[in-house]
Amino acid sequence: MTRAPALPAAARAIVSGDRRALARVISAVENDDPASVPILRALYPRTGRVPVIGFTGPLGVGKSSLINALVAHLRARGETVGILAVDPSSPFSGGSVLGDRIRLERKADDPGVFFRSMASRGESGGVAATTREAARLLDAAGFDHVLIETVGSGQVDVAIQEIASTSVVVLVPHLGDEIQTLKAGMFEIADVFCVNKADLPGADVAKRDLADLVTLGMRRDGWAPAIVTTSTTDGTGIDELWSAIAAHEQYLVQSGVRERQERRRLTHEIVGLVRERVGIELTAELEEDPKLRRLIDQVVDRSMDPRTAATRLYEGRGSRRRPDR
Amino acid sequence: MPRAAKETPIRVLIAKPGLDGHDRGAKVVARALRDAGMEVIYAGLRQTPEEIVRAALEEDVDLIGLSILSGAHMALFPRILTLLKKEKAGNIPVFAGGIIPDEDARRLKKAGIRAIFGPGTSLEEIVTTARQLARGSA
Numbered sequence: 001m002t003r004a005p006a007l008p009a010a011a012r013a014i015v016s017g018d019r020r021a022l023a024r025v026i027s028a029v030e031n032d033d034p035a036s037v038p039i040l041r042a043l044y045p046r047t048g049r050v051p052v053i054g055f056t057g058p059l060g061v062g063k064s065s066l067i068n069a070l071v072a073h074l075r076a077r078g079e080t081v082g083i084l085a086v087d088p089s090s091p092f093s094g095g096s097v098l099g100d101r102i103r104l105e106r107k108a109d110d111p112g113v114f115f116r117s118m119a120s121r122g123e124s125g126g127v128a129a130t131t132r133e134a135a136r137l138l139d140a141a142g143f144d145h146v147l148i149e150t151v152g153s154g155q156v157d158v159a160i161q162e163i164a165s166t167s168v169v170v171l172v173p174h175l176g177d178e179i180q181t182l183k184a185g186m187f188e189i190a191d192v193f194c195v196n197k198a199d200l201p202g203a204d205v206a207k208r209d210l211a212d213l214v215t216l217g218m219r220r221d222g223w224a225p226a227i228v229t230t231s232t233t234d235g236t237g238i239d240e241l242w243s244a245i246a247a248h249e250q251y252l253v254q255s256g257v258r259e260r261q262e263r264r265r266l267t268h269e270i271v272g273l274v275r276e277r278v279g280i281e282l283t284a285e286l287e288e289d290p291k292l293r294r295l296i297d298q299v300v301d302r303s304m305d306p307r308t309a310a311t312r313l314y315e316g317r318g319s320r321r322r323p324d325r
Numbered sequence: 326m327p328r329a330a331k332e333t334p335i336r337v338l339i340a341k342p343g344l345d346g347h348d349r350g351a352k353v354v355a356r357a358l359r360d361a362g363m364e365v366i367y368a369g370l371r372q373t374p375e376e377i378v379r380a381a382l383e384e385d386v387d388l389i390g391l392s393i394l395s396g397a398h399m400a401l402f403p404r405i406l407t408l409l410k411k412e413k414a415g416n417i418p419v420f421a422g423g424i425i426p427d428e429d430a431r432r433l434k435k436a437g438i439r440a441i442f443g444p445g446t447s448l449e450e451i452v453t454t455a456r457q458l459a460r461g462s463a
């Protein structure tokens with residue numbers, strides 16, 4: 001191993017517990033600020049240490065309340081927590097109301113908790129593309145656990161499984177039809193099911209229904225998802241929820257699944273980054289190069305099909321490279 | 326690494342210090358700012374000055390909006406400004422809305438609250454001022 005190079009100042013600040021620096025670098029990541037790139041690069045060797053727990057599920061089921069309850073649970077044990085809460089950006093205005101923070105109760109001067117709201121900024125799948133990098137920053141900042149709440153869209157937040165080591169799908173009693181729509185993807189991503197609002201009638205029935213569905217489902221990795229009932233209003237099941245999460249984390253390590261999971265995800269991430277870069281380059285070339293605009297004209301007037309045009313564009317890429325790169 | 330250049334949204338914290346339990350006005354303003362393209366961190370009711378400042382720093386906001394009806398503004402607002410300065414975050418502009426008598430408003434502005442909106446203010450005016458404050462042009 002080569003000796004680690006000196007960290008950039010902002011990276012050093014994050015590692016030493018400077019929360020302001022952490023907050024600023026998260027913004028830089030969110031804004032695609034190139035200044036974040038060397039910081040992420042420097043911190044990367046310090047990441048991958050901690051569990052990243054994702055919470056997803058329909059609107060209003062209690063994801064934020066559960067995270068708040070787990071924060072209290074973990075703080076009581078002296079463990080520290082970094083939280084990211086993702087809410088959707090409006091497709092019209094690009095704006096967003098980020099309201100998950102309302103549920104957070106902690107001592108205002110507790111340095112063991114860091115909470116950051118993030119807007120999805122147009123990313124589908126419920127998790128902002130930048131969430132992964134923000135989670136790494138929390139990891140490098142030394143938090144014992146990273147918790148992520150994703151958009152409660154009622155749809156499947158499949159993207160969370162690209163980031164979280166354990167995904168908790170939160171549901172409530174009397175889901176009715178909703179459970180049908182969940183079947184599609186939720187069962188593949190849920191490592192733990194949490195039936196929240198167990199203080200309301202019907203939680204046991206919901207748990208039984210879920211158990212039936214879970215036994216029908218097949219998981220390639222051999223993990224049988226746990227089902228936990230909770231209530232954040234009376235505190236029921238919070239310990240059990242954390243135990244179920246911890247059990248899955250332990251399983252990941254012992255079974256060797258974690259290693260495979262990491263490899264698969266990082267491969268996706270790298271390919272995704274290349275795709276993004278190629279996309280940006282090609283888009284810029286199309287705008288700048290009149291010859292390429294003529295290629296589009298041909299597709300528009302039906303004298304060339306889109307795939308042929310794509311092949312030309314892609315294969316001509318290297319030769320059109322500007323020498324100053 | 327080259328990435329798409331785009332304008333970064335303004336991040337604004339909307340919080341309600343004090344003990345009154347009505348946040349309808351704050352929510353209306355939050356939605357108006359969202360519709361103007363801002364990312365609004367809604368911190369909710371009954372926030373202490375310490376909590377508000379902590380939220381502003383963690384969320385790395387460009388702007389803070391405070392809503393108050395309880396009459397405690399003369400105690401709470403200057404405390405928030407002081408805490409921000411103590412955290413070397415005195416550059417984050419703070420605006421306020423709610424029921425604030427003219428004489429108090431004058432004093433609060435002197436203390437550093439950048440804009441104060443009474444009950445009759447149009448959302449348009451609030452949005453325009455908020456944007457100017459966040460972009461540093463007011």
Ligand SMILES: Nc1nc2c(ncn2[C@@H]2O[C@H](COP(=O)(O)OP(=O)(O)OP(=O)(O)O)[C@@H](O)[C@H]2O)c(=O)[nH]1
Nearest residue numbers: 058059060061062063064065152196197231232233
């Ligand atoms: N009865 C009951 N209500 C609960 C429980 N947990 C949360 N709630 C209520 O459910 C509502 C939504 O709670 P949140 O924690 O904000 O839910 P969420 O899933 O984070 O909501 P979104 O982020 O908007 O999707 C609030 O009014 C909570 O008080 C529970 O265990 N029992």
Ligand SMILES: [Mg+2]
Nearest residue numbers: 063064100149
């Ligand atoms: Mg929530």
